[in-house]
Amino acid sequence: MEFKKVDIKTVMVPTDLSENAEYALLFAKSVAEKLGARLIVYHCLTDIDKSIGYVPGFPGEQIEKSMRDEAMKELTTLKNRYQLGSDVEIVVEKGDAYRKIVDFAQSHHVDLIIISARGKTKLEKFIFGSVTEKVVRISDIPLLVVKIPKE
Numbered sequence: 001m002e003f004k005k006v007d008i009k010t011v012m013v014p015t016d017l018s019e020n021a022e023y024a025l026l027f028a029k030s031v032a033e034k035l036g037a038r039l040i041v042y043h044c045l046t047d048i049d050k051s052i053g054y055v056p057g058f059p060g061e062q063i064e065k066s067m068r069d070e071a072m073k074e075l076t077t078l079k080n081r082y083q084l085g086s087d088v089e090i091v092v093e094k095g096d097a098y099r100k101i102v103d104f105a106q107s108h109h110v111d112l113i114i115i116s117a118r119g120k121t122k123l124e125k126f127i128f129g130s131v132t133e134k135v136v137r138i139s140d141i142p143l144l145v146v147k148i149p150k151e
Contacts, residue, residue, distance in 0.1 A: 006111075007111070008035050008037050008111040008112050009037050009038060009109075009111055010037055010038045010040065010108065010109060010110045010111050010112075011028055011031055011032045011035070011037045011038070011039050011040070011110070011111065011112045011113075011114060012028075012039075012040045012042055012101075012104070012105050012108075012110040012112070012113050012114070013025050013027075013028035013039065013040070013041055013042065013113075013114045013115065014042045014043070014044070014097070014101045014113070014115050014116075014131075014135075015041060015042065015043050015075075015078075015116075016043070016097075016116075016131070017043065017071070017074050017075075017078075018116070018118075019148065020116040020117065020118045020147075020148045021116040022078065023116065023146060023148045023149075024114055024115060024116040024146040025041065025078060025082065026082060027114055027144075027146045028041075028114040029082060029084060031112070031114060031144070037111070037112075038087065038089070039084065039087075039088045039089070040088075040089045040090075040091060040108065040110065041075060041078070041079070041084070041088060041089070041090050041091070042091045042092075042093075042101060042104060043071050043075060043090075043091070043092045043093075044092075044093055044094065044095060044096075044097040044100045044101065045064065045067050045068060045071060045092065045093070045094040045095075046067075046094070046097075047094045047095050047096070064094065068092055068094075071092050072090070072092060075090045075092070076090070091104065097131045098131045098134035098135050098138070099134075099138075101113070101115075101131070101135050101139075102135060102138055102139045102141070105139065105141050106140075106141065110141055111141070111142070112141070112142050112143070112144060113135065113139065113141055113142070113143045113144070114143075114144045114146060115132050115135060115143060115144070115145055115146070116132065116145075116146055116148070117132060117145050117146060117147040117148075118130070118132070118147075118148075132145060
């Protein structure tokens with residue numbers, strides 16, 4: 001097999017807005033700057049309707065809007081705090097995070113995904129499995145998994 005030259009033009013960093021993901025974001029910013037690549041910061045909301053099913057009178061749309069607004073507010077705060085620049089794209093979608101991350105990366109021709117080794121809580125990993133592990137398993141796009149340094 002002959003490989004072509006690797007040219008990284010687009011870097012994607014999924015975030016669950018945890019401290020670990022924030023470190024991965026800083027790492028991704030540094031990599032993108034050094035490579036002259038475009039940076040996409042990606043967040044996936046839980047699909048409430050899919051998680052709990054249909055419940056008459058349940059204000060799913062209002063909750064989703066509130067979650068989306070809060071995520072955008074936090075992502076904008078991170079963008080300003082770390083001076084990510086106006087060319088950094090922020091994307092918020094909803095669904096199964098691992099599947100949406102891979103689908104988005106493929107459809108937007110991402111060359112490298114930089115993702116945190118661990119998300120918000122150990123309980124979430126126990127219940128749902130690691131999003132990072134699932135992305136590593138199903139993605140054809142190269143990944144760089146970042147661990148937060150021990151102090």
